[in-house]
């Protein structure tokens with residue numbers, strides 16, 4: 185797990201050399217994402233140059249490289265700041281010095297290797313594109329907090345998560361920033377002689393080379409493969425350029441890199457994992473690489489794969505077909521056949537492992553089927569998603585009853601220290617025990633919330649809402665200017681939103697099944713709600729996949745709706761949803777909406793992030809909310825499935841507005857003599873106390889440990 189550590193140290197030294205001596209320790213802090221969930225660290229970097237800090241997406245390495253000499257010198261003379269740096273450094277050292285957790289069969293010498301196509305550790309490292317990445321990032325941070333021996337394997341996208349700009353007509357425009365690895369907290373891993381450690385994976389007739397970058401996420405190293413290296417053809421250099429490209433050949437090449445490449449990288453780094461955890465099926469080819477040696481020794485293919493299988497576990501994250509892609513046989517063979525033959529698998533061996541029915545020669549090669557076949561344990565990401573997955577994938581186990589399909593569930597959770605807002609965090613520090621962050625999965629940890637004075641709880645909520653309102657104002661001015669709107673409309677942006685009004689949020693990937701359109705389903709009712717004497721304001725954000733025309737159309741419909749055309753004072757769409765914007769939104773909104781078409785929401789995690797900030801949920805009973813909902817905590821829309829989508833939409837939109845009008849508004853606006861919304865506050869308490877422990881990443885990692893990783 186120390187592979188590449190020396191390269192990070194060298195990068196830290198170089199960065200420190202350019203800083204005034206009293207600030208030198210900041211270099212080491214910048215090169216470890218631990219700062220992003222350590223209270224007070226954000227303020228230290230921001231103090232150097234607050235405006236730049238926001239503009240560079242809070243990238244600490246870039247901050248230290250680009251900050252002017254004058255500012256650095258004045259920071260170096262600021263005793264208060266130097267004290268903070270000293271405190272941070274001590275925290276880093278204490279945290280790193282802890283002994284690893286005692287987990288049977290798993291240790292620093294044989295850690296869990298967590299393989300994922302995306303990692304949402306922080307917005308300054310845009311190698312993620314949505315919920316899967318955010319979840320993976322939270323998993324790494326939790327493993328660090330728990331001192332759980334885990335290494336992570338992924339791809340370094342040079343043009344990662346795209347930037348989004350919406351024009352005045354609601355059309356999404358995408359652009360890609362070039363990621364300069366020297367400008368992020370990453371170091372290329374080299375051998376002792378200083379040469380980059382290079383692995384090779386045969387793909388589509390080319391021996392594709394990849395270098396390995398190390399990123400420190402607290403105690404957890406994240407290794408990212410990079411094919412943009414000299415010696416590769418232009419196409420091979422492009423393999424790790426973008427996330428989830430549409431071209432099937434490049435996609436398969438990415439899967440080969442992630443699955444085979446990760447396993448080769450681990451062995452080049454001297455790491456032999458006890459468990460390989462495929463977080464989504466993209467890395468499913470890993471099992472072949474694990475079986476390679478035995479096949480070479482003459483062990484029959486089936487037997488060798490059976491053996492490799494004992495090391496692999498698999499988490500499926502979506503029942504949506506686009507998330508379970510398949511490829512025509514010729515394509516799969518074209519991309520992967522050479523590798524397969526090299527390790528002793530003939531074309532037919534390869535194909536049948538990726539088919540639901542191995543003998544159906546017309547069936548395409550599916551990456552999820554391959555992952556299911558080559559793992560010893562599989563799980564969905566909520567109780568309901570577990571059931572849905574068992575039914576969906578039952579044909580892979582012919583002759584078994586659906587209940588007997590070996591797919592269990594581990595419900596997702598979120599890394600609380602990463603998502604909790606400053607005022608709620610301060611409240612927790614004040615009323616909970618000092619070690620609450622380390623005991624977040626224990627229900628008793630949250631018990632003191634029952635006693636906290638209503639005024640204190642409300643003050644924290646209002647302060648977090650106020651921060652969101654000022655961000656909305658600032659960004660709306662900017663975005664309207666960028667869209668070339670009329671001056672009066674731009675000026676109105678500075679007055680949009682009111683810090684005292686019920687603030688509703690809806691932000692996520694703009695996939696059609698998430699049903700953003702339910703919000704404008706009934707225009708008259710929506711207008712009445714926005715402009716009533718108990719008004720609401722609505723903040724929206726989200727990106728449609730660049731190839732998802734349907735998702736983009738939803739956005740245009742929204743912009744074209746009279747609901748959005750109220751001069752934009754009560755409804756605001758913020759461009760360029762990312763982890764940073766997600767944080768402000770989940771921290772500031774009073775009510776968080778989720779309106780998926782059941783049963784397509786495997787889990788959903790933004791609502792969990794909202795609930796630990798005292799946000800209440802109004803959501804379809806699908807994914808996590810089907811197990812988190814309780815009338816004392818929030819509101820629910822029926823989660824039964826219906827093949828008549830139009831009827832279902834009409835029914836669910838009606839339920840949404842009825843709940844908003846009849847229950848949400850009174851709960852928020854009925855106040856006691858001290859102007860406190862007692863009904864709202866009692867739900868807030870019940871919600872944080874009930875949901876925080878249950879939907880924390882701490883509970884999630886405990887579950888993976890006891891129900892998935894163990895039992896090899």
Ligand SMILES: *Cc1c(COP(=O)(O)O)cnc(C)c1O
Pocket residue numbers: 313314315316318691692693761762763766767787788789790791793
């Ligand atoms: C949490 C998060 C998501 C996942 O949101 P869902 O509610 O699961 O749709 C997506 N994108 C970002 C940036 C997030 O932080």
